[in-house]
Amino acid sequence: MELPPEFQIIDQYFKKLSCPEALDLTDDAAIVSLNQNEEIVLTMDAMSEGVHFFKNDPADLIARKLLRCNISDIAAMGAKPYGYLLALSLPDQYFNHQWMNLFTKGLAHDQKKYGLSLFGGDTTKNLNNMTLSVTMLGKVRKGQAIRRNTAKPTDGIWVTGTIGDAAMGLLALDGKISTNQYFIDRYHIPQPRIELSLNQIASAAMDISDGLVQDLSHLTRESRVDAVIYTNSIPLSNEAKKFQKDYFQTYITGGDDYELIFTIPVNKENKALEESKRVGIKLTKIGYCIEYNNGQIHILDEYDNEIKLGKLGWSHI
Amino acid sequence: MELPPEFQIIDQYFKKLSCPEALDLTDDAAIVSLNQNEEIVLTMDAMSEGVHFFKNDPADLIARKLLRCNISDIAAMGAKPYGYLLALSLPDQYFNHQWMNLFTKGLAHDQKKYGLSLFGGDTTKNLNNMTLSVTMLGKVRKGQAIRRNTAKPTDGIWVTGTIGDAAMGLLALDGKISTNQYFIDRYHIPQPRIELSLNQIASAAMDISDGLVQDLSHLTRESRVDAVIYTNSIPLSNEAKKFQKDYFQTYITGGDDYELIFTIPVNKENKALEESKRVGIKLTKIGYCIEYNNGQIHILDEYDNEIKLGKLGWSHI
Structure with missing residues (x-):
């Protein structure tokens, strides 16, 4: 048949x-x-x-x-x-x-x-x-899943890898910057950070799919903390550094990074760095959590002046 | 925020x-x-x-x-x-x-x-x-899920409810027969037979989504049996009986019934009928399994003559 x-x-x-x-x-x-x-x-x-x-x-x-x-x-x-x-x-x-x-x-x-x-x-x-x-x-x-609503004030805010490459890949594919295979690959082939074991180290975690700032705002809102992050701490690839001045807002609001953003209590930072070394994935501290005031994210430039963004990342809707 | x-x-x-x-x-x-x-x-x-x-x-x-x-x-x-x-x-x-x-x-x-x-x-x-x-x-x-590849020759072939109403509902919505709310409801609102507990009674089971004959052919192929079914045993609703002569092929090949088709060893038929009574869902024996010869389904009319269908149900592709 x-x-x-x-x-x-x-x-x-x-x-x-x-x-x-x-x-x-x-x-x-x-x-x-x-x-x-x-x-x-x-x-x-x-x-x-x-x-x-x-x-x-x-x-x-x-x-x-x-x-x-x-x-x-x-x-x-x-x-x-x-x-x-x-x-x-x-x-x-x-x-x-x-x-x-x-x-x-x-x-x-x-x-x-x-x-x-x-x-x-x-x-x-x-x-x-x-x-x-x-x-x-x-x-x-059992019981070891990492949530996004469990960050506490004073916890550090960390990310894996580099931020913003995929957003540049999309701009390249759209013809808005000249073609760049590194960026395009980062857009097409995300590198989920599955080797990293942050259970019992990270206090909260999520992945960055809709832009660092927007996704961090979910974590702060759900955890009832605010956040301070430093622009000059955001890890950029060598390619991204070439475009830094003009595209920095794209890096921190663009989607498709699929890096992790997570929080670590200060007394566990060493454990996180050991784990980073073990699996060969770069971890970078970009800021810290402070007391809750509506889940706000304060973005500070190299002179500690606060930056306002035009657009908080983007939503798939 | x-x-x-x-x-x-x-x-x-x-x-x-x-x-x-x-x-x-x-x-x-x-x-x-x-x-x-x-x-x-x-x-x-x-x-x-x-x-x-x-x-x-x-x-x-x-x-x-x-x-x-x-x-x-x-x-x-x-x-x-x-x-x-x-x-x-x-x-x-x-x-x-x-x-x-x-x-x-x-x-x-x-x-x-x-x-x-x-x-x-x-x-x-x-x-x-x-x-x-x-x-x-x-x-x-654990271990009590009912598969579709475990029917044996001599097992009876049974169905829940009535067959073909949803296919008529689709014809009504397409304007190919006059409008009929009973059929249309059967098309829009399937009645999954979740109350029925056939674990340790049925030897094999699946639901009818792409037409009785086509779905039975999956069960026979996977179980390595053939099947004999009788047209005058197929349970029809009172509405469907009014159209019987002209639409019988539609009934047994049309999709969206979401009734169950299952097999029962002869010595468990009484248990199945008790379960039917307990939950108030009609079960009807429409045929039986025979030795494997390519998973064929023999459809016999009221004179025991075999019927060939023009079309074995339909696929969603």
């Missing part, structure tokens, strides 16, 4: 990405069990054509960015990636070997890199706009 | 649908733990405008159908609904109070009916086509 197209696609492209929990993708569901000392962390992110990626972006890059945005949320909770479900809603022109093959190659690449498996999902038709969503599962020791 | 629009929407519409696992929707993830004797069943379904629902369908009906399609998958596994994550990808015109309010009212209605909570999700913009996806979690006692 011939398989209908959806099942042919599952057989040909997705079965090899699955694992025992996925039940060979033959049922409409996966089954997951846990050890007694584990919890599951769940996150879901959607992306669509023309909003989160360009219509003609290579399929493997779309796949990898989709996974990595979700992995970044798992990393921010202090959990380790476990598996994911994938909903593909695709216009007719993508149902061909070339696209499906490249897309699933991208998934396979990052599954291997991050120790993930495909648990299940849905493949359906969309009349005219590719829309993808992933639900990612992570595992964490 | 003013909230950006995505967070305003979460605060205003979604927070009240959430639960402790959702961490007040303030983090980008939910945390789930399990008792030692439980497993999590996970399923994901996507729907998009013009493919799975009509552009102008009422927002509450779209919400309820989306939840119910996923709940039906949970029911088919013999699990009980627990919670869900929701990805909304919406064109600008849906970001208004009227639509969001009606949509979340629909969610709230069915959350209450099925004992569900919102665990998390994502709300993003779509350039031109509403696309929604849900990842649903269910709980089941």
